[in-house]
Amino acid sequence: MSEPILQVRDLVKHFPVKRGVLFRRTIGQVKAVDGVSFDLNKGETLGVVGESGCGKSTLAQVLMRLEPATSGTALFEGQDIFSLNGSALRRLRRDIQIVLQDPYTSLNPRMTVGDIIGEPFEIHPEVAPKGDRKAKVRELLDVVGLSPEHVNRYPHQFSGGQRQRIGIARALALRPKVIICDEPVSALDVSIQAQVMNLLAELRREFSLSYVFIAHDLSVVRHLSDRVGVMYLGRMVEMGTEEQIYEHPTHPYTQALLSSVPVPDPSLRGQREIIRLTGDVPSPVSPPSGCRFRTRCWKARDLCATETPPLVDPGTSPVEGATWPGGDEGASHPSACHFPEEKPKVVA
Amino acid sequence: MSTEGHPAEPPNESPLQDPAAPAVVQQGAEPLLAVSGLHVEFRTREGVARVLNGVRYHVDAGETLAVLGESGSGKSVTANTVMGILEMPPAAITAGEIRFRGEDLLTATASRRREVRGEGIAMIFQDALSALNPVFTVGFQIEEQLRQRRGMSRRDARKRAIELLDLVRIPNAKGRVRQFPHEFSGGMRQRAMIAMSLALDPEVLIADEPTTALDVTVQAQIMDLLAEIQRERNMGMVLITHDLGVVAEVADRIAVMYAGRIVEEADVHSIYRQPGHPYTRALMDSMPRLDQRGQELNTIKGLPPSLTAIPKGCPFHPRCPMAIDLCREKDPELLPIAEGRVSACHRSDELMRDE
Ligand SMILES: Nc1ncnc2c1ncn2[C@@H]1O[C@H](COP(=O)(O)OP(=O)(O)OP(=O)(O)O)[C@@H](O)[C@H]1O
Ligand SMILES: Nc1ncnc2c1ncn2[C@@H]1O[C@H](COP(=O)(O)OP(=O)(O)O)[C@@H](O)[C@H]1O
Ligand code: SF4
Ligand code: SF4
Ligand SMILES: [Mg+2]
Ligand SMILES: [Mg+2]
Numbered sequence: 001m002s003e004p005i006l007q008v009r010d011l012v013k014h015f016p017v018k019r020g021v022l023f024r025r026t027i028g029q030v031k032a033v034d035g036v037s038f039d040l041n042k043g044e045t046l047g048v049v050g051e052s053g054c055g056k057s058t059l060a061q062v063l064m065r066l067e068p069a070t071s072g073t074a075l076f077e078g079q080d081i082f083s084l085n086g087s088a089l090r091r092l093r094r095d096i097q098i099v100l101q102d103p104y105t106s107l108n109p110r111m112t113v114g115d116i117i118g119e120p121f122e123i124h125p126e127v128a129p130k131g132d133r134k135a136k137v138r139e140l141l142d143v144v145g146l147s148p149e150h151v152n153r154y155p156h157q158f159s160g161g162q163r164q165r166i167g168i169a170r171a172l173a174l175r176p177k178v179i180i181c182d183e184p185v186s187a188l189d190v191s192i193q194a195q196v197m198n199l200l201a202e203l204r205r206e207f208s209l210s211y212v213f214i215a216h217d218l219s220v221v222r223h224l225s226d227r228v229g230v231m232y233l234g235r236m237v238e239m240g241t242e243e244q245i246y247e248h249p250t251h252p253y254t255q256a257l258l259s260s261v262p263v264p265d266p267s268l269r270g271q272r273e274i275i276r277l278t279g280d281v282p283s284p285v286s287p288p289s290g291c292r293f294r295t296r297c298w299k300a301r302d303l304c305a306t307e308t309p310p311l312v313d314p315g316t317s318p319v320e321g322a323t324w325p326g327g328d329e330g331a332s333h334p335s336a337c338h339f340p341e342e343k344p345k346v347v348a
Numbered sequence: 349m350s351t352e353g354h355p356a357e358p359p360n361e362s363p364l365q366d367p368a369a370p371a372v373v374q375q376g377a378e379p380l381l382a383v384s385g386l387h388v389e390f391r392t393r394e395g396v397a398r399v400l401n402g403v404r405y406h407v408d409a410g411e412t413l414a415v416l417g418e419s420g421s422g423k424s425v426t427a428n429t430v431m432g433i434l435e436m437p438p439a440a441i442t443a444g445e446i447r448f449r450g451e452d453l454l455t456a457t458a459s460r461r462r463e464v465r466g467e468g469i470a471m472i473f474q475d476a477l478s479a480l481n482p483v484f485t486v487g488f489q490i491e492e493q494l495r496q497r498r499g500m501s502r503r504d505a506r507k508r509a510i511e512l513l514d515l516v517r518i519p520n521a522k523g524r525v526r527q528f529p530h531e532f533s534g535g536m537r538q539r540a541m542i543a544m545s546l547a548l549d550p551e552v553l554i555a556d557e558p559t560t561a562l563d564v565t566v567q568a569q570i571m572d573l574l575a576e577i578q579r580e581r582n583m584g585m586v587l588i589t590h591d592l593g594v595v596a597e598v599a600d601r602i603a604v605m606y607a608g609r610i611v612e613e614a615d616v617h618s619i620y621r622q623p624g625h626p627y628t629r630a631l632m633d634s635m636p637r638l639d640q641r642g643q644e645l646n647t648i649k650g651l652p653p654s655l656t657a658i659p660k661g662c663p664f665h666p667r668c669p670m671a672i673d674l675c676r677e678k679d680p681e682l683l684p685i686a687e688g689r690v691s692a693c694h695r696s697d698e699l700m701r702d703e
Contacts, residue, residue, distance in 0.1 A: 051565060051566065052533055157392070158420075186560065188419065190590060191418060191630065191648040192418065194636070197645055218638060222636070223645070256565060257564060258638070260567070261564050261638050262564075262591065262593030263596065263597070264593045265620060266597070267617065269596070269597060
């Protein structure tokens, strides 16, 4: 097992909910991230999947120090990210980069593409001497599948997918150690998505980069990730190798998620068993007691409302009442469910 | 809409110029919505970008046409042209027809066009947040249409808005109707936009990447919802997407776009079984699949062409693994390759032969 580059423990991020015009009172907390722990190993890609609003982006923002954590720790190469300042913080800002979700708002509309991609070099001039920058920017444009002749264009002159590539080029500029990708390819069409995914995989090999890869497309996550964490309402509900999560999911939420993925084969239309979740994700201001998934779970029992299922491996610490299909060692992995159980043939 | 004469070089796709004979229409029937020979240019500082170069497609009542293509291929521009919301300038429509129930919208009067758009054809936008006005409540935005176009009273419009939000399954519609777009989750905003587009009972719905920004369980709900509404109202739907999975689950027919033209059109089953254009085949090969964890994905080499300098001959030839000399010289026409299928490729017969 290689060593962890990023160690996150019990990370919590709450946003106060305020009311009132003159006297703004805090009337509650949005529990956006509520006790998340994981390790990211060197050269590894950890995929993070989950529904909109479950806290994936907040997790990314906190790890980037764009938002302060409410509690918990995050160590980058053994150093506490949240207590860094001065030159150590500057260094961190080079070493961890982010690729953002929203290609419409993440780029400054008044800057040319060349300036946007070249800006990191202004802030960190040690990476590229002034004379090299133009060539580097062109190279980066080429690498992400944009024509270098568009260097003087503005973001609004590109389509959504083209804008997302600009953001990726910018993140790659400083040759970071960790890249947090928040939905980096969801706006891209398949051929460019494939190029970018191959590129991310190639860069990872070449520079032993590590990725936290947040995406809503489970096929994309599977393709790039070594391990995968599934998030629901601020918590990780299941964590395992790509094989464990996709072939042997034991958490009902993961099973529903996987069964919702459209399969690119029209002959299978109407032949797959699809678990359709009803209802919306509950409000993160007042999440359900016990298991947060219980309001949408078809297996919920009384225990689920009173006791919070911990994210543990039922193979090593079996939970009372759990029906673990014994024998399959490889399938056993952490699942935050009181009744973890494989569902045969979730993926068609 | 003043079409500004034809482009200097007449576009060389004679079969596309004949709106009376779109290749895949059943004999005699006038399609609900038919776009043909549509040419749109953007006049930019770098020159004239030929964004649409003879786009043609049609959709019938109760049918879903998926428009599939890479980013920048002109899917949204086509949709925006149909909706009459193209920004002109910089854009200019230089040729083409957009027929709704046989009537050409490009030559119709402005008031007639306004009537058709909204009541005949409605659109769901790619980006729900920027399509909804942040300073008005969701309810107000739906009611506004009903009051202006249907002459409804404030009270009736409110009632109808709540019904519509209910229809798209927004929980507690009565309370939600007073909320602002930013108080909605991504999936709910998309639902609100669907509700808004349905307000005037359109016959055709153009959905521009309606679920791209959403997670799969929400995407599945929205696609179910759209399919159900479409069935109930026998609506025609143009679904713009780049997701080959979504297409496989909901489309009846697929039109594949490249560099501002349709390069292949076919029914969903045969195109997945046997793509009739090298571009379609490459798209399908480059897709990551849930049941696979490959080492390297197949990609399409290079980039889509710059629309200010579309290569001579077949616009796909610089990226095509099957390109021959002829492809560099002659632009292939969109021609029938099988029953109900058309493709614009000099070598499509070889693709159709080798199984
Ligand atoms: N600045 C903020 N103030 C208050 N609440 C916030 C803030 N930022 C995020 N939230 C809330 O925190 C929760 C998690 O948000 P976040 O955007 O991180 O989720 P996500 O999983 O990435 O969703 P999406 O995919 O839609 O972006 C949501 O309920 C959101 O409304
Ligand atoms: N306002 C504009 N000015 C210049 N070019 C534009 C403008 N809007 C769109 N384009 C160009 O038109 C082409 C098609 O864009 P669009 O239809 O948005 O693509 P998509 O298929 O991703 O929806 C792209 O090359 C894009 O850069
Ligand atoms: S703990 Fe209970 S409610 Fe939660 S996922 Fe498991 S069975 Fe469902
Ligand atoms: S015409 Fe030639 S270049 Fe174009 S798609 Fe066919 S084989 Fe490829
Ligand atoms: Mg997010
Ligand atoms: Mg678009």
